[in-house]
Amino acid sequence: MWKIFAGLCVRRPAVVSPELSPFQRRVQDLLTEMELEKSHLSAHEVRHRNDLERMAQMLKDGHDVKATHKSEASSSLLTAKDMEITWKAFENEFWEQIGDVGVSDKSTKEGLTATAWRKLDRSLVLVTRQRLGKCLDWGLPVLEVTGDDTLRSVVEHLAQELLPPEARCTIVGNAPIGMHKYFYRTEDGKKQGVQMYFLNAYVDKLWHGENVNVDGKSESFAWSTVDELSNYLTDRSFLKRIRTFVVDY
Incomplete structure (x- = not known):
């Protein structure tokens, strides 16, 4: 039997145009x-x-x-x-x-990643630190699908728990944009499979993103660029999968 999780790829769009190459x-x-x-x-x-x-x-x-x-x-x-x-x-x-917040790395050097009001010329993605079983690790926010729930209903509930009304979160579509699966051993030694399906979501680009509702508050979430994801995700296969649908454009 598989455990099914529904997750959100919460994006904050770029606020200003990026510098030209x-x-x-x-x-x-x-x-x-x-x-x-x-x-x-x-x-x-x-x-x-x-x-x-x-x-x-x-x-x-x-x-x-x-x-x-x-x-x-x-x-x-x-x-x-x-x-x-x-x-x-x-x-x-x-x-x-x-100010220089849109084009400098000052906020990154000071460790101020618990705000969406940084890297204004780049698209940011919300990553959270969650406990799944005995593992506490970084990743995209997810919630287990149980009963007759659908992926869409689960991520809607997840968005309501995670984001305040001023975020103006918009979930796009009903179909997932990406999927990740892995296996782990239960306490009795059995092999358990996990499937995670992710849907796209966008927040208001002028929202500062500092009041995300997670355990540990600012220490348990971060707004990351695509390049910074490797600073949080330790599972390289998961990181590789995420980079197939989290891209700068």
């Missing part, structure tokens, strides 16, 4: 150059050109540009350059609020 940057530069060569001026660029031409004409005629600009009822309140400065200020304010 050197090859991607070269392709981007090439496409940008081609687009520039084949494109017409945008409305903003036309406005900026007209602003420059109007101010140049005013200077040529000996007018005070600032005084004339204020007196002209037909002129816009902001020039195109003023708008660019405003947009740049908004961008700087955004990155000041975000």
